[in-house]
Amino acid sequence: MTEKDFILESYPLTLSSGQYCWSSPSNIALVKYWGKKEEQIPENPSVSFTLDACKTTTKLSFNKKGGLDNSYSFSVTFEGAEQDNFKPKIQTFFERVESYLPFLKAYHFEIETSNTFPHSSGIASSASGMSALALCLMSLEKELNPEMSSEYFRRKSSFLARLGSGSASRSIEGELVVWGAHKEIPESSNLYGTKYPFEVHNNFKDFHDTILLVDKGEKQVSSTVGHKLMFEHPFADERFKQGHKNLSKLIKIFKNGDLPSFIKIVESEALTLHAMMMTSHPYFILMKPNTLKIINKIWEFREETGLYICFTLDAGANVHLLYPENQAVQIYEFIKNELVAYCQNGHYICDRIGFGAKQLPI
Ligand code: PMV
Numbered sequence: 571m572t573e574k575d576f577i578l579e580s581y582p583l584t585l586s587s588g589q590y591c592w593s594s595p596s597n598i599a600l601v602k603y604w605g606k607k608e609e610q611i612p613e614n615p616s617v618s619f620t621l622d623a624c625k626t627t628t629k630l631s632f633n634k635k636g637g638l639d640n641s642y643s644f645s646v647t648f649e650g651a652e653q654d655n656f657k658p659k660i661q662t663f664f665e666r667v668e669s670y671l672p673f674l675k676a677y678h679f680e681i682e683t684s685n686t687f688p689h690s691s692g693i694a695s696s697a698s699g700m701s702a703l704a705l706c707l708m709s710l711e712k713e714l715n716p717e718m719s720s721e722y723f724r725r726k727s728s729f730l731a732r733l734g735s736g737s738a739s740r741s742i743e744g745e746l747v748v749w750g751a752h753k754e755i756p757e758s759s760n761l762y763g764t765k766y767p768f769e770v771h772n773n774f775k776d777f778h779d780t781i782l783l784v785d786k787g788e789k790q791v792s793s794t795v796g797h798k799l800m801f802e803h804p805f806a807d808e809r810f811k812q813g814h815k816n817l818s819k820l821i822k823i824f825k826n827g828d829l830p831s832f833i834k835i836v837e838s839e840a841l842t843l844h845a846m847m848m849t850s851h852p853y854f855i856l857m858k859p860n861t862l863k864i865i866n867k868i869w870e871f872r873e874e875t876g877l878y879i880c881f882t883l884d885a886g887a888n889v890h891l892l893y894p895e896n897q898a899v900q901i902y903e904f905i906k907n908e909l910v911a912y913c914q915n916g917h918y919i920c921d922r923i924g925f926g927a928k929q930l931p932i
Contacts, residue, residue: 573761576670576726581714589631590709594702594927596624596693597740597747598779598882598890600836601816602843605800605809610736611760613800614813615750617820618740619777619892622924624687626698629932630706632677644679648689656683659734663700666733670726671707673714681706687919692786692888694793700734701727701741705927727927728762736797739763744925746770746824752817771827776895776922780905783917784860785887791847791854793885799850809846829894833872833880836892840883847885858887860912865889867912871904879904895922 597618605613635643642664646656660681668674681703687693708727712718724742732739732749739762740747746766752758755767800806816835823832847854861883868881868891879893879901891909893901910916 571725571759571761573670576729578711578715581673581711583714583716585634585710585713587631587633588710588713589629589932590706591627591629591930591932592702592705592709592927593625593627593930594698594705594741595744595924596621596626596687596695596698597737598884598892599737599740600820600839600882601813602839603736603750603813604797604843604846604885605803605806606736606797610732612736612750613806614810615748615752615755615758615817616737616740616813617746617748617766617817618737619779620741620744620747620924620926621779621921623921624685624693624698624781624919626683626685626695626702627930628699628702628706629680629682630703630710631680631682632710634676635678640675642675643677644681646681646683649684650682660703663703663734667704667707667730670730671711673710674707688786688917691783691917691919692789692886693781693783693919694737694884694886696735696793697731697738697741700738701731701927704728704730704734704738705742705929709929725762725764728764732762735793742927745923746774748817750813752814754818754821766824768821768825770824773827773829773894774824774832774923778891778893778895778898778901779921779923780891780893780902781919781921782864782889782891782905782909782913783915783919784864784889784913785858786914786917789856789886791856791885796847796850796854796885799852800846803846803850805846805849809842812842829878833878836882837880840881843885844883856886857883861887861889864909864912867908871908875900875904877901 599618603616747763749763
């Protein structure tokens with residue numbers, strides 16, 4: 571599908587008001603997206619586990635406006651309180667998606683949103699937040715055009731979410747989602763995320779992700795700035811090629827369940843992401859001393875026990891611990907006894923692979 575396929579010529583129905591509510595999860599990338607072209611087109615394909623517990627719930631209420639008001643009209647509340655500081659992001663999102671949702675200026679929207687995870691946890695809410703809002707808007711478009719297929723609905727939701735935040739394109743479906751064209755994955759696209767289409771070994775079913783909250787503060791460098799620093803980055807071309815190769819390797823690993831090889835790729839991807847940050851101009855470091863302490867503890871524990879725990883990192887200091895369901899009891903003991911001490915205020919979040927966004931009754 572191309573961009574043009576996401577523009578509907580006209581709508582058979584009209585609607586004066588209504589409400590929709592969606593709950594949409596966060597996701598954790600195994601092969602990372604870092605570096606983009608214009609219009610949120612990724613420089614390399616990425617693949618992620620959809621999460622289950624870390625979610626945003628968004629209720630969108632809308633009323634048709636009277637008169638010829640030619641601007642976006644919306645209010646936003648976060649966990650019950652007005653949030654004017656969310657408005658510029660939503661304004662930019664509306665500007666980017668308007669040509670695909672021509673009804674945007676015809677309504678006043680009330681956006682009520684909340685997260686299951688604490689706001690200041692260092693967990694980015696852009697993936698879950700932007701996907702939940704995109705899904706609410708797609709529910710409205712579907713009501714204006716009830717013939718829309720569920721596949722079109724999912725793809726366009728992911729397409730719109732991508733225009734809000736790249737990684738949000740991977741939050742619509744579960745359990746493994748690919749975003750970015752890859753030669754071995756039919757249907758993979760730079761425009762939207764698609765469900766991973768091949769066989770996945772039972773070792774990856776019910777995989778756990780325990781998120782250790784090392785630093786709950788605001789990051790010093792945003793993802794937007796970080797992505798831009800991949801322009802003219804000395805190692806960018808090699809990194810983008812590596813992303814493609816690592817995804818090819820993961821296709822085999824997902825099939826044969828080879829956990830040692832899985833660990834090598836996932837940890838290397840995490841450290842490469844941070845290596846890109848440390849070697850850009852200007853350079854920056856988002857890891858904290860406790861991030862490194864945790865990584866070393868994991869390596870020691872793995873060496874001693876042979877258990878398949880590994881880590882990955884987002885653009886921040888928090889550590890995502892990934893491990894299989896059948897080793898969860900022993901690994902959880904290790905987390906509680908050895909790792910929680912490195913978390914800010916002892917805080918961590920137990921999550922696992924999830925099945926994607928859900929519409930909630932109003
Ligand atoms: O979606 P953005 O623009 O916030 O970028 C997210 C990038 C990483 O989380 C670091 C990697 C990824 O693929 O999710």
